[in-house]
Amino acid sequence: MTPKLPEAPDPAVEYWQNLSEGRLTFGRCRQCDHAWLPVSRECPSCLAADWRFEASTGDAVALSWVVYNHAYNDLWADRLPYVVALIELAEGPRLMSNLVGDFDPTQLRIDHPVRLVIESEGDTAVPRFVPIEQVPEDGDTT
Amino acid sequence: MGERIVIAGIGHTAFGSLPGRSTVSMTVEATANALADAGVERDVVDALFVKPPTSFSETLYGAKIAEALGLKGLGISGAWDQGGAANISLVNFASYALAAGQCKVAVIGFADNPKTGSRATYARARNAEDNLFGWYSTMAYFALFARRHMLQHGTTPEQLGHVAVTIRGNGARNPAAQLQRPLTLDDYLDGRMVVDPLRRDDCALISDGGAALVLMTEKTAAEVGVERPVPILGFGQGLTSPSRPDLTRTGLAVAAASAFAMAGLRPSDIDVAQFYDCFTPTVITAIEDCGFTAKGTGGRFVEEGRIALTGDLPVNTSGGLLSETGMPGMQLIVEAVRQLRGTANLQISGARKALVTGQGGAMQTHSAMILGQ
Ligand SMILES: [Zn+2]
Numbered sequence: 001m002t003p004k005l006p007e008a009p010d011p012a013v014e015y016w017q018n019l020s021e022g023r024l025t026f027g028r029c030r031q032c033d034h035a036w037l038p039v040s041r042e043c044p045s046c047l048a049a050d051w052r053f054e055a056s057t058g059d060a061v062a063l064s065w066v067v068y069n070h071a072y073n074d075l076w077a078d079r080l081p082y083v084v085a086l087i088e089l090a091e092g093p094r095l096m097s098n099l100v101g102d103f104d105p106t107q108l109r110i111d112h113p114v115r116l117v118i119e120s121e122g123d124t125a126v127p128r129f130v131p132i133e134q135v136p137e138d139g140d141t142t
Numbered sequence: 143m144g145e146r147i148v149i150a151g152i153g154h155t156a157f158g159s160l161p162g163r164s165t166v167s168m169t170v171e172a173t174a175n176a177l178a179d180a181g182v183e184r185d186v187v188d189a190l191f192v193k194p195p196t197s198f199s200e201t202l203y204g205a206k207i208a209e210a211l212g213l214k215g216l217g218i219s220g221a222w223d224q225g226g227a228a229n230i231s232l233v234n235f236a237s238y239a240l241a242a243g244q245c246k247v248a249v250i251g252f253a254d255n256p257k258t259g260s261r262a263t264y265a266r267a268r269n270a271e272d273n274l275f276g277w278y279s280t281m282a283y284f285a286l287f288a289r290r291h292m293l294q295h296g297t298t299p300e301q302l303g304h305v306a307v308t309i310r311g312n313g314a315r316n317p318a319a320q321l322q323r324p325l326t327l328d329d330y331l332d333g334r335m336v337v338d339p340l341r342r343d344d345c346a347l348i349s350d351g352g353a354a355l356v357l358m359t360e361k362t363a364a365e366v367g368v369e370r371p372v373p374i375l376g377f378g379q380g381l382t383s384p385s386r387p388d389l390t391r392t393g394l395a396v397a398a399a400s401a402f403a404m405a406g407l408r409p410s411d412i413d414v415a416q417f418y419d420c421f422t423p424t425v426i427t428a429i430e431d432c433g434f435t436a437k438g439t440g441g442r443f444v445e446e447g448r449i450a451l452t453g454d455l456p457v458n459t460s461g462g463l464l465s466e467t468g469m470p471g472m473q474l475i476v477e478a479v480r481q482l483r484g485t486a487n488l489q490i491s492g493a494r495k496a497l498v499t500g501q502g503g504a505m506q507t508h509s510a511m512i513l514g515q
Pocket of ligand 1: 029030032043044045046047
């Protein structure tokens with residue numbers, strides 16, 4: 001019988017460990033260059049298990065977002081209203097996250113530029129995003 | 143497919159609050175009603191296809207239903223996990239089994255009791271990480287999708303409201319509907335915003351109830367004297383990837399294209415549609431993805447009154463998930479059959495071809511079916 005190699009660690013564990021060290025990382029395939037989240041043992045593009053973690057620059061856009069006016073869980077009752085957004089990193093991977101900071105959700109535009117901030121939620125480092133203030137195209141600042 | 147397959151019988155329980163009724167019991171009642179409607183005995187059933195409930199999951203659920211129905215010596219039995227897309231998909235699989243001669247009379251059944259039982263499944267965090275972001279509820283997925291449709295195509299809250307007002311108006315005239323209260327556009331806009339941009343009245347009902355279909359070949363239906371068989375002309379299934387480039391396009395486009403190709407029909411041939419209206423934005427995107435109007439113009443389509451009973455594409459004529467019952471989809475097939483038999487409560491005059499769609503989860507799974515005389 002061939003001795004088994006030790007199981008590789010769950011890639012999600014390393015993903016969260018990287019966040020605790022201040023890096024939002026995603027999978028980057030060594031075979032086909034695909035970039036993806038959530039991390040998985042196999043590249044969803046070419047199915048190879050040959051990839052590495054790559055750190056995001058933190059530049060991203062909000063593809064869409066919702067504003068919760070109702071708390072489905074007590075954990076979030078005292079944070080209403082809060083914003084959950086679908087984020088697309090400049091490198092391509094998408095993730096669900098929050099938009100945080102001082103901003104007016106009604107002023108957000110399609111593919112609104114956002115920037116990564118890593119916040120603490122208890123013992124967990126959590127990737128969230130701050131909308132970047134827009135300068136209107138006519139050059140006026142408001 | 144070879145032999146033409148028909149829906150020979152339809153049946154359902156009451157819709158609304160049915161305290162104390164198990165999903166098994168409701169499936170049995172609905173199936174007995176569907177068999178009586180088809181005019182065939184229980185003992186001729188040799189295949190059972192079950193859509194599992196949403197509110198709980200149970201291994202070998204199909205075998206449990208078969209036992210409760212007293213079905214001995216079934217050739218085929220089982221459950222298909224695809225959310226609200228599953229009903230039509232089960233018609234798809236049953237049709238091929240019937241056409242191949244693998245079975246002669248197939249029953250498709252569903253029941254659930256989230257209204258008086260547990261509805262925790264509808265508000266759950268899908269995984270532990272979701273708690274970190276407050277990312278809860280099925281509604282929020284559809285709100286996210288609706289926002290993108292609004293940003294990209296200019297769809298408005300009023301256009302979503304027109305979907306709710308139209309379908310609630312149909313339900314208000316259905317004496318069997320769980321919610322028979324009509325809605326005005328002002329009521330809609332004044333409704334509580336739950337997960338912005340979706341309001342209270344954008345949401346399907348939470349309902350107890352069951353429904354069932356009896357399928358057989360057209361030839362068998364003639365032999366056993368089924369009075370009002372409705373032929374199945376085409377069907378399809380589709381899957382939406384969360385990483386698709388355009389978030390406003392769904393797998394329903396694939397499902398509908400398959401159904402239209404199989405039926406040899408085009409969208410303009412459809413007289414009445416029953417769209418899966420778990421949340422109002424799905425109706426707008428379904429109209430687009432099924433090819434009734436270009437992508438991005440579904441909002442205008444509904445605003446122009448084209449989905450009204452008097453429009454060129456009347457939809458959800460018994461009230462759909464928004465008003466008749468929140469049941470995930472079987473009621474839509476049942477209503478399409480009634481329309482084609484000419485026995486619907488709000489009958490569309492001369493309806494010959496009906497489209498039904500199904501959808502599961504957060505728009506991942508899709509199905510479409512065309513029925514017609
Ligand atoms: Zn790859």
